[in-house]
Amino acid sequence: MTLKPNSPEARDAAYHMHSYTNARALEKDGPLVLESGEGIRVTDNTGKTYIEGMAGLWSVAVGFNEKRLVDVAAAQMSKLPYYHNFTARSHGPVIDLAEKLISIAPVPMSKVFFTNSGSEANDTIVKLIWYRSNAMGKPEKKKIISRNRGYHGVTALSASLTGLVNNHRSFDLPFPGILHTTCPHYWKEGQEGETEEQFASRCAADLEAMILAEGPDTVAAFIGEPVMGAGGVVVPPATYWEKIQEVLAKYDILLIADEVICGFGRTGKMFGTETFGIKPDIMTMSKQITSSYFPFSALMMNDRVYDPIADESNKIGVLGHGYTGAAHPVGAAIALENLKIIEERGLVDNAAAMGAILRKGLDDLTSNPLVGESRGVGLIAALELVAPEGSDLTVGQLGAKMSGYMMENGLISRAIGDATAFCPPMIITEAEVKEMLDITSKSLEQLTAELIG
Incomplete structure (x- = not known):
């Protein structure tokens, strides 16, 4: 990827050393630049909006832009x-x-x-x-x-x-x-x-x-x-x-x-x-x-x-x-x-209720041959992926691929090795949980088509 001169991405790559990031890869590809947030969603500098499925870093309980x-x-x-x-x-x-x-x-x-x-x-x-x-x-x-x-x-x-x-x-x-x-x-x-x-x-x-x-x-x-x-x-x-x-x-x-x-x-x-x-x-x-x-x-x-x-x-x-x-x-x-x-706002109880819906939806994906385990408690969960037989993928590559598809489809998650983690803001609604699950299912289908056909 070639960074556009003087763009926010190019300037960031030129001056900013990031946490938990491959420094040389960042110099080449640049970062995702976020500009605003509202509720469970964030918007980047191109205007694309994502569900923040990790609440930032496991942390934005009440959502973004809480007045x-x-x-x-x-x-x-x-x-x-x-x-x-x-x-x-x-x-x-x-x-x-x-x-x-x-x-x-x-x-x-x-x-x-x-x-x-x-x-x-x-x-x-x-x-x-x-x-x-x-x-x-x-x-x-x-x-x-x-x-x-x-x-x-x-x-x-x-x-x-x-x-x-x-x-x-x-x-x-x-x-x-x-x-x-x-x-x-x-x-x-x-x-x-x-x-x-x-x-x-x-x-x-x-x-x-x-x-x-x-x-x-x-x-x-x-x-x-x-x-x-x-x-x-x-x-x-x-x-x-x-x-x-x-x-x-x-x-x-x-x-x-x-x-x-x-x-x-x-x-x-x-x-x-x-x-x-x-x-x-x-x-x-x-x-x-x-x-x-x-x-x-x-x-x-x-x-x-x-x-x-x-x-x-x-x-x-x-x-x-x-x-x-x-x-x-x-x-x-x-x-x-x-x-x-x-x-x-009863967000602790909401985390329990919405988490149950999230985990049930993830459990339903375990029939996919790329899924080894679904796990979680409350409103924190993970889908552990396994490479297909005969694959030469190393640990972490499968998770990175899944995370990439999810971001393309409008959901920010976090790949931890080959596990895809979920930890959305505790204000999330049932409709928003289902939207997350739809994106996850679609992304998993795309990954399966790429690796298995």
């Missing part, structure tokens, strides 16, 4: 456009938000610490856990166990927690002391003749074996998404979380629930921890907290976590950690209004 969020941002900008929370400073929006988050927490929580992104929230909690271990006189208790294909961010420490190879390759990651155990994807990882519950038991046994091999006194915490997002929308097998929590309790290991994608309604409950009966010590959250109208994130911790940290800060005289933009008054005001919209 209430625009108005509250403008009002806060005109009142107190910025302030920090260093050295015992605060402001009304963040006080209200901290109180609100504690009040809706699915298990008892003590304090909220604010950050700017999911990566920073996960990075921060590892630092605080190390700080806590030192405060408790257990300097050896520092290791963190994550999972293969788990996604927890891209800062150096949170990328170490992430269990995806391309987040580690050429970055000299993961850091020592960050471990990865079995991915709970039954369709891919289950053994022949093994039931879901037997697979869940094996995952728990693998975790326990790792803890014993490392030494229980050296393992501080386990981190996991209730449902894995960027790892391919991996829904855990029956009894998985129950069995994992039994192992963690046995060895006095903290549980961190990464709610960055699952939180605020995505799984059909306010938090993914509620959907799967998880009782975490710590919860990290971002994305849907502001519908990504503002960079904002937070983590909640219970007294078991907080008290030793507070004591250590008292001993030292300060907690030497924080971010200039964290607890931002504009972000906090947007988050409060966003949560009001989610509650007032």
Whole structure:
């Protein structure tokens, strides 16, 4: 593709280095340039409109161009456009938000610490856990166990927690002391003749074996998404979380629930921890907290976590950690209004209802020879594609082809390997879900005709 000189695409390719993008391919082909959004749709600079089937990056819960969020941002900008929370400073929006988050927490929580992104929230909690271990006189208790294909961010420490190879390759990651155990994807990882519950038991046994091999006194915490997002929308097998929590309790290991994608309604409950009966010590959250109208994130911790940290800060005289933009008054005001919209409009229940329709429609596509599995929970789902017999397609090429057809047909999805992910805004209607499914079916037919005939 030849980029038109001085076009937005050519200028972008000339000056802008993108996240999660092949830099050389971008120089040649340029980006998709979006100009506006409304509801579940976005429009590019040619005037073509797409259903945003990924809610941006799993995140625009209330849809694009929600006037209430625009108005509250403008009002806060005109009142107190910025302030920090260093050295015992605060402001009304963040006080209200901290109180609100504690009040809706699915298990008892003590304090909220604010950050700017999911990566920073996960990075921060590892630092605080190390700080806590030192405060408790257990300097050896520092290791963190994550999972293969788990996604927890891209800062150096949170990328170490992430269990995806391309987040580690050429970055000299993961850091020592960050471990990865079995991915709970039954369709891919289950053994022949093994039931879901037997697979869940094996995952728990693998975790326990790792803890014993490392030494229980050296393992501080386990981190996991209730449902894995960027790892391919991996829904855990029956009894998985129950069995994992039994192992963690046995060895006095903290549980961190990464709610960055699952939180605020995505799984059909306010938090993914509620959907799967998880009782975490710590919860990290971002994305849907502001519908990504503002960079904002937070983590909640219970007294078991907080008290030793507070004591250590008292001993030292300060907690030497924080971010200039964290607890931002504009972000906090947007988050409060966003949560009001989610509650007032019943968007958690809508996510459950529309998700059931979406998943039924995807299930109906599994008769296609290119479909290996349909999976999901609430309003997050994936269609796993498999290459036809004798194909020379490498992993990821099939997913990329499917994503290309879908974009041509007016639906933005995300290819994760050969899985096509779906995570539309939670305001989506039944008619819009059916429109998404029609486009997906048409795109799958086109791909099948290309590869099989």
